[in-house]
Amino acid sequence: MKIDLSGKTALVTASTGGIGFAIVQGLAECGADIVLNGRSEATISRAQQKLNAAVPGVKIHSAIADLGSAQGVDAVLKGLPHIDILVNNAGIYGQKDFYSADDDTWEQYWQTNVMSGVRLSRALLPKMVEKEWGRVVFISSESARNIPADMVHYGVTKTAQLALARGLAKVAAGSGVTVNSILPGPTLSDGFASMMAEEIARTGKSLESLAKAFVMSQRPSSVIQRAATVEEVANMVVYICSPLSSATSGAALRVDGGVVDDIV
Template sequence: MKIDLSGKVALVTASTGGIGFAIAQGLAECGAEIVLNGRSEATLAHAQQKLNAAVPGVKIHSAIADLGSAQGVDTLLKGLPEIDILVNNAGIYGQKDFYDIDDALWEQYWQTNVMSGVRLSRALLPHMVEKGWGRVVFISSESARNIPADMVHYGVSKTAQLALARGLAKFVAGSGVTVNSVLPGPTLSDGFASMMEDEIKRTGKSLETLAKEFVMAQRPSSVIQRAASVEEVANMVVYVCSPLSSATSGAALRVDGGVVDDIV
């Protein structure tokens, strides 16, 4: 099986690190032209340098924008090349007692995690449909199916992404454009590494060991009994973005290590 994305242009939101960067790198390795997105010039410059080193010769565009508002999305859309692949990876998360989640925080999560994808899809789908080919992927989470009691607001936003992706898949049915969701579980991302930094210093344990302990304590239903790597998540996304996945649309594809305990 060979995935060839030569001639395709992919926008991966929030792609300066973690899962987003791994997806951008995976798509670039298959020949796609990449639009990197981040919120600061410094992080974008670092990501571009890193991607150039990993995939020599890749064509890269950089777009500074915070997608938590309509204005931020408008900023991103200005000057973009024609996009064939949209990966909606931008999102925020954090633990919070339900009683302490005020309306402003609900709105922040909704705007960033849901409306950014709504706005970008609304802007970029018409070209894909007109061309007869395109891929839209929402990076959701196993928390969309397995709502965390300590992150209800996050879980709700991720479930909304599943509904949005399914609805859009029906909306563009028969056009040659597919829309899917990918649901990572616990992942060895930059964010997790930062969260574990003090614990690594305190215990002397490796990040992988601490991640495994976290999975076994907090997600004991995991079948692989460890955290996934960002590359493992990216592999699924790259396939879904490829011509080889043309019969997959409207799907919620789990890369959760089996955390969600069902068979469909």
């Protein structure tokens, strides 16, 4: 199986690190041109250097903006080349007691996790439909189906992404454009590493061993009984962005290690 994305341009939001960077590297290795998105020139510059080293000759555009507002999305859209592949990866998460999560917290999560994808899809999907080829992907979470009691605000936004992707797949029906969601489970991302930094320093344990302990205590239904790597998540995304996935649209595809305990 060979994935060839030559001549395609991919915008991956929040792509300077973690899952987002693994996705752009995977897409670039298959020949795609890349639009990197981050919130600062410094993070974009570091990501460009890293991507150039990993995939020499890759064509890179940059889009510096925080996508938590309409103004940020507008800033990304200015000067973009035609986008064939949109991966809505931008998102925030964090534990918070439901009773102390105020309206501002809910609004912040909604704007970043949901409305950024709404705004970008609204702007970019029509041209994909016109060209009769395109891929739109939402990076959701197993928390969309397994709402955490300590992150209800986050889980609700991730469920909303599934509904949005399914609806957009119907909007683009028959056009050659597909819209899908990817649901990672616990993943060895930069965010998880930051969350575990104090514990690593205190115990001297590796990130992988702490992640495994987290999975077994907090997600005991996991079948693989460990956290996934960012590359494992990216592999699924690269496939669903490729011409090989043309019969898959409106789907919610899990890379959760079997955390969600069902067979569908």
